[in-house]
Amino acid sequence: EADIYQTPRYLVIGTGKKITLECSQTMGHDKMYWYQQDPGMELHLIHYSYGVNSTEKGDLSSESTVSRIRTEHFPLTLESARPSHTSQYLCASSSTLLRVYNSPLHFGNGTRLTVT
Amino acid sequence: SQQGEEDPQALSIQEGENATMNCSYKTSINNLQWYRQNSGRGLVHLILIRSNEREKHSGRLRVTLDTSKKSSSLLITASRAADTASYFCATDMSGSEKLVFGKGTKLTVNP
Secondary structure (H helix, E strand, O other): OOOEEEEOOEEEEOOOOOEEEEEEEOOOOOEEEEEEEOOOOOEEEEEEEEEOOEEEEOOOOOOOEEOOOEOOEOOEEEOOOOHHHOEEEEEEEEOOOOOOOOOOOEEOOOEEEEEO | OOOEEEEOOEEEEEOOOOEEEEEEEOOOOOEEEEEEEOOOOOEEEEEEEEOOOOEEEEOOEEEEEEOOOOEEEEEEOOOOHHHOEEEEEEEOOOOOOOOEEOOOEEEEEEO
């Protein structure tokens, strides 16, 4: 049902490795977001973008970085993974064309990251 | 700082019964949204209610909003086993373009 795609779905990686979580959407949405969610817990916004070449940090401090070179693509990178980064990472997008303040978010199915 | 908070944290009911979940928030909002999350998946948007609306329906879903009490409720009528999921409310703060999610209510519908 999602027009927003995240890869990989699951990733198990050793400490110190560099990783990039991919997120792409085909809806032409200008806004994109990365949320971090531990099992059974709330979502925390870690990064967002309002368009190409626009990126902002969210409410939860994160050692990850993001880029927005193309409208449809919003990858998240961890330069050196640590066990504390183990979590689920959810990418989302929304459109401003609906003229609704904070229009609904479309989510991908997430990447479950485990750092050993 | 958490804006929205759902209650109860977990709810277990029988198929056919109604399920009611509540959400309280702290500051004035532009709108409030409800989302569903199946285990291990992303969130799916259910319904958006604006701050000047009091009630909204979508199929078996009914959402109410009481801005004076800073609270909202989500009612699922005639529940089905397929409704088993976690339900989250998401709020913004007036002047902000960021949504803040609560911890969710985990609903289990027993067949």
